[in-house]
Amino acid sequence: xxxxxxxxxxxxxxxxxxxxxxxxxxxxxxxxxxxxxxxxxxxxxxxxxxxxxxxxxxxxxxxxxxxxxxxxxxxxxxxxxxxxxxxxxxxxxxxxxxxxxxxxxxxxxxxxxxxxxxxxxxxxxxxxxxxxxxxxxxxxxxxxxxxxxxxxxxxxxxxxxxxxxxxxxxxxxxxxxxxxxxxxxxxxxxxxxxxxxxxxxxxxxxxxxxxxxxxxxxxxxxxxxxxxxxxxxxxxxxxxxxxxxxxxxxxxxxxxxxxxxxxxxxxxxxxxxxxxxxxxxxxxxxxxxxxxxxxxxxxxxxxxxxxxxxxxxxxxxxxxxxxxxxxxxxxxxxxxxxxxxxxxxxxxxxxxxxxxxxxxxxxxxxxxxxxxxxxxxxxxxxxxxxxxxxxxxxxxxxxxxxxxxxxxxxxxxxxxxxxxxxxxxxxxxxxxxxxxxxxxxxxxxxxxxxxxxxxxxxxxxxx
Amino acid sequence: xxxxxxxxxxxxxxxxxxxxxxxxxxxxxxxxxxxxxxxxxxxxxxxxxxxxxxxxxxxxxxxxxxxxxxxxxxxxxxxxxxxxxxxxxxxxxxxxxxxxxxxxxxxxxxxxxxxxxxxxxxxxxxxxxxxxxxxxxxx
Numbered sequence: 001x002x003x004x005x006x007x008x009x010x011x012x013x014x015x016x017x018x019x020x021x022x023x024x025x026x027x028x029x030x031x032x033x034x035x036x037x038x039x040x041x042x043x044x045x046x047x048x049x050x051x052x053x054x055x056x057x058x059x060x061x062x063x064x065x066x067x068x069x070x071x072x073x074x075x076x077x078x079x080x081x082x083x084x085x086x087x088x089x090x091x092x093x094x095x096x097x098x099x100x101x102x103x104x105x106x107x108x109x110x111x112x113x114x115x116x117x118x119x120x121x122x123x124x125x126x127x128x129x130x131x132x133x134x135x136x137x138x139x140x141x142x143x144x145x146x147x148x149x150x151x152x153x154x155x156x157x158x159x160x161x162x163x164x165x166x167x168x169x170x171x172x173x174x175x176x177x178x179x180x181x182x183x184x185x186x187x188x189x190x191x192x193x194x195x196x197x198x199x200x201x202x203x204x205x206x207x208x209x210x211x212x213x214x215x216x217x218x219x220x221x222x223x224x225x226x227x228x229x230x231x232x233x234x235x236x237x238x239x240x241x242x243x244x245x246x247x248x249x250x251x252x253x254x255x256x257x258x259x260x261x262x263x264x265x266x267x268x269x270x271x272x273x274x275x276x277x278x279x280x281x282x283x284x285x286x287x288x289x290x291x292x293x294x295x296x297x298x299x300x301x302x303x304x305x306x307x308x309x310x311x312x313x314x315x316x317x318x319x320x321x322x323x324x325x326x327x328x329x330x331x332x333x334x335x336x337x338x339x340x341x342x343x344x345x346x347x348x349x350x351x352x353x354x355x356x357x358x359x360x361x362x363x364x365x366x367x368x369x370x371x372x373x374x375x376x377x378x379x380x381x382x383x384x385x386x387x388x389x390x391x392x393x394x395x396x397x398x399x400x401x402x403x404x405x406x407x408x409x410x411x412x413x414x415x416x417x418x419x420x421x422x423x424x425x426x427x428x429x430x431x432x433x434x435x436x437x438x439x440x441x442x443x444x445x446x447x448x449x450x451x452x453x454x455x456x457x458x459x460x461x462x463x
Numbered sequence: 464x465x466x467x468x469x470x471x472x473x474x475x476x477x478x479x480x481x482x483x484x485x486x487x488x489x490x491x492x493x494x495x496x497x498x499x500x501x502x503x504x505x506x507x508x509x510x511x512x513x514x515x516x517x518x519x520x521x522x523x524x525x526x527x528x529x530x531x532x533x534x535x536x537x538x539x540x541x542x543x544x545x546x547x548x549x550x551x552x553x554x555x556x557x558x559x560x561x562x563x564x565x566x567x568x569x570x571x572x573x574x575x576x577x578x579x580x581x582x583x584x585x586x587x588x589x590x591x592x593x594x595x596x597x598x599x600x601x602x
Contacts (some may be wrong), residue, residue, distance in 0.1 A: 016564070019523065019566065023469035023479035030532060031517045033469025033479050034591060056589075056598045068469075068477045077569045081503070083476075132480075136572045245563065249593060252526030256594025378565055457500025 004430045005129045013071035014041045015241040020071045051120040061086045079132040084124035096121045105230040109249035118436035158186030172326040172423040176208035189296045196292040196424050199416045217431035277301035284320035291320045314331040358456035373437045383429040385413045404448040469517040469519035478505045481573045496581045510535045521558045528591035533583045544574035546552040
């Protein structure tokens with residue numbers, strides 16, 4: 001390879017923000033030129049191109065295994081030309097899996113799962129890299145390399161502190177809160193969330209988020225569907241630095257494929273920011289077990305670099321272990337904790353809402369396994385049963401203190417015998433109450449204990 | 464509209480560059496392709512040798528794309544009176560790239576003038592929008 005230009009020094013060109021172009025020629029010397037969706041840097045001497053359709057480029061390479069690719073640095077717009085020699089097509093293995101994940105995620109998101117997919121990762125030897133002289137009329141901006149040494153030191157300090165905060169967390173809610181807060185404090189990632197897998201492993205529920213308000217809590221994603229679901233299914237990190245461009249490409253294929261077909265799935269809404277330009281999704285895995293997914297988004301297409309990828313993967317491992325530790329923990333306090341003395345109002349007998357000035361009416365619909373508060377949907381399934389148990393118990397006995405242990409022992413709640421995710425269900429329940437019914441709260445009082453706080457009368461109706 | 468040009472030398476080695484504009488006055492039987500001189504020397508050399516070229520015209524937001532294949536009848540320097548065409552197309556391209564998030568201060572730096580004009584006889588035209596129909600001949 002030539003001179004000072006090497007693949008590492010032009011790594012930004014492979015982010016896909018500005019489409020690359022490829023020229024090939026067939027055995028008779030007829031050229032072909034087209035955009036390519038992904039140029040992947042394999043190592044310092046090889047690149048791979050994604051092959052989604054058995055098209056003219058692919059056929060030309062079989063006849064004449066050389067190509068010219070032009071890539072552009074998205075920060076400076078400087079162009080580079082690569083002379084390539086086609087070596088092989090990989091249809092399985094780590095390279096294929098890595099390249100396929102991005103395409104699978106985009107395909108799933110745009111309702112094209114199984115229709116638009118990677119056929120092969122075509123691997124090329126890079127014979128030369130040439131800076132295209134004269135592409136720009138003035139020298140490109142002197143863009144600093146991605147991170148200074150001070151930056152690395154800062155991030156290492158950040159890692160130390162994030163790690164400390166995670167280790168010091170006393171419950172799942174504080175662990176998630178500390179982790180996301182630390183990621184914002186030290187890396188300015190303003191839009192982050194953590195989704196946890198439910199006990200079936202088929203669904204992810206958003207249990208913590210920053211930068212979206214409360215409304216994102218409780219949002220569900222099916223494993224295998226959309227960008228996040230694909231990351232969960234494949235248990236592989238996904239970094240998209242040209243999200244809008246990738247989605248436009250997927251939609252173009254959908255439009256072309258859709259004519260005459262009605263069996264394509266609908267596009268899945270983006271998980272958070274509607275105008276996100278970059279996304280980093282990291283599976284939270286302990287051993288082979290999926291715990292959840294950490295996700296960060298940004299409106300800056302170049303927000304997440306390779307350094308963040310490696311760095312946040314370490315943090316994600318810490319978060320995964322921390323969550324696993326919290327979910328696994330059975331060592332709850334056996335004695336009631338010293339509950340702060342605060343005035344609490346117990347739920348009132350049924351029918352009080354007709355007479356009370358301030359009253360919440362909770363209706364549990366048994367057939368739907370769901371609770372509505374003042375005719376607004378609140379929550380369903382196991383968290384609904386937990387809330388109904390707590391409210392009912394409080395109404396019958398006046399008790400306001402409860403323990404995780406008694407929830408686990410109550411078979412009527414339907415908690416799984418192992419990995420019951422009780423903590424995460426309580427977090428979800430607390431968030432939903434804060435959002436829909438802030439005058440009723442479940443307050444954590446000690447390890448494994450919580451208390452019901454109600455400001456006003458409550459009427460319980462079961463249907 | 465984004466315009467790409469692909470060529471091949473006598474040994475079968477392909478080359479490519481980004482063009483600035485494409486025009487036709489006879490319903491795409493022939494086209495004139497405008498290439499910045501500063502970045503198209505190798506492509507022009509190939510055209511002088513083999514006369515063959517491929518031109519892809521793409522709406523890069525929608526990914527709608529066609530490819531023309533044919534033979535170069537001539538290559539010449541663009542005339543001064545063609546400068547406004549080139550500059551207008553370059554500005555329009557800058558607008559599109561800007562809508563994708565690339566600042567105008569950068570797109571304004573992309574060289575476009577002086578330019579070569581390659582007059583091409585179109586032999587074949589192909590659908591190139593990504594998808595299952597990519598590569599099919601347009602009649």
